[in-house]
Amino acid sequence: MSTTFPTTAETRDDAPDVPNVPNLGGVRDLETWINWITDAVIALQAKVGADSSAVATSLDNLVADMTPKFTRFVASGAWTKKTGCTIVIVECMGGGGGGGGGEGRASGVLRIGGGAGGAGGRGKVVYDAAQLGGTETITIAAASAGGAGGATADGSNGAVGGNVTFGSTQTGWGGGGGVGGTGTDAGGGGGGGTASAGSGITGGNPAGMTGVNASGGAGPDGSNDTDGGAGEWGGGAGGAAKASSTATSLAGGSSMFSGGGGGGGGGVAANDTERAGGAGGASKSYAAGGGGGGGAAGSSNAGTAGTAGTDDYGGSGGGGGGGTDDATGGIGGAGAAPAGAGGGGGGGDATGGAGGAGAIGEIRVWEW
Numbered sequence: 001m002s003t004t005f006p007t008t009a010e011t012r013d014d015a016p017d018v019p020n021v022p023n024l025g026g027v028r029d030l031e032t033w034i035n036w037i038t039d040a041v042i043a044l045q046a047k048v049g050a051d052s053s054a055v056a057t058s059l060d061n062l063v064a065d066m067t068p069k070f071t072r073f074v075a076s077g078a079w080t081k082k083t084g085c086t087i088v089i090v091e092c093m094g095g096g097g098g099g100g101g102g103e104g105r106a107s108g109v110l111r112i113g114g115g116a117g118g119a120g121g122r123g124k125v126v127y128d129a130a131q132l133g134g135t136e137t138i139t140i141a142a143a144s145a146g147g148a149g150g151a152t153a154d155g156s157n158g159a160v161g162g163n164v165t166f167g168s169t170q171t172g173w174g175g176g177g178g179v180g181g182t183g184t185d186a187g188g189g190g191g192g193g194t195a196s197a198g199s200g201i202t203g204g205n206p207a208g209m210t211g212v213n214a215s216g217g218a219g220p221d222g223s224n225d226t227d228g229g230a231g232e233w234g235g236g237a238g239g240a241a242k243a244s245s246t247a248t249s250l251a252g253g254s255s256m257f258s259g260g261g262g263g264g265g266g267g268v269a270a271n272d273t274e275r276a277g278g279a280g281g282a283s284k285s286y287a288a289g290g291g292g293g294g295g296a297a298g299s300s301n302a303g304t305a306g307t308a309g310t311d312d313y314g315g316s317g318g319g320g321g322g323g324t325d326d327a328t329g330g331i332g333g334a335g336a337a338p339a340g341a342g343g344g345g346g347g348g349d350a351t352g353g354a355g356g357a358g359a360i361g362e363i364r365v366w367e368w
Helices: 030-048 052-066
Strands: 069-073 077-080 087-093 122-128 135-140 164-166 170-172 362-367
Touching: 069 077, 087 164, 087 170, 122 170, 135 362, 164 362
Parallel strands: none
Antiparallel strands: 069 362, 077 135, 087 122, 087 362, 135 164, 164 170
16 A cells, blocks of 8 residues: 655644644655754743743754855955864865066067966865864965066066965965066966976976876976966966967966966067967866957957856966067956966067966865
């Protein structure tokens, strides 16, 4: 014989002096049962003369302790452990590196754009809550600056992306800064990994194969004709700025879960042919590009800034500034938070464009 269980809220009165007892045969959500228990305890305490409001307050506190808690940190501060929690998950994303500044020289001379910054890496650790203190210090480094464009000189390197730290137990590593334009191909910064930061054109550890790093996207050397390497949990590498042999500087590498690298800055050939900047890398992707667009050749066209991360993924990288023969080179686009890297500045007439800033990282904490 089959039994049909009710699917709507029903009540019965077979418990004396406790009104509206939920039918145990039905399917109930947690909130329904908590509300019923609260009412039942209040009724019981009223019968024996106890302070029912104190009982209700205690139950409310118990329910609050049972509710999972999520906190996002985008600035330095302190984390306080939730009362009664047993499991804590901490996720750290490092900041993106700044793009290198473009080279500035007179017309008739090769002027190279700046290499782009590499994106910050992302790592997640599950803790027994007892391993952590009652409070832990949260440190979020400031956004990394792009390199200045050269004034009848080489461009400056972009700053390395800032690390983020959760107490003394966990670090999210920043991406490498892009190399300033110097008359030869300028390398993009390496992407931050889960075990170390990007450094120069080298991706953070653990290292993978050339051009692609299983954790941090490996930055391409300036002499390579390849886009920035891709990462999975590590950040995408910055695109290199190319000399006259390539019409457009290289695109930034993407990352499946962290931020995208910036696009290389466009240069100007010795015959005064202007070059466009490369596109920044994206998140939720292995393919290079897809982030901020590179600035068009000529007229000091700036690279487009990256787009902020959605669905808790990293931000995309900024595009490289366009090369300009008769004016200042285009400015590199800024990387988007969290972890996106700045694009390289474009080469210019007398003055190169500044590299784009890298975005800050962030820390996320879940408690049960």
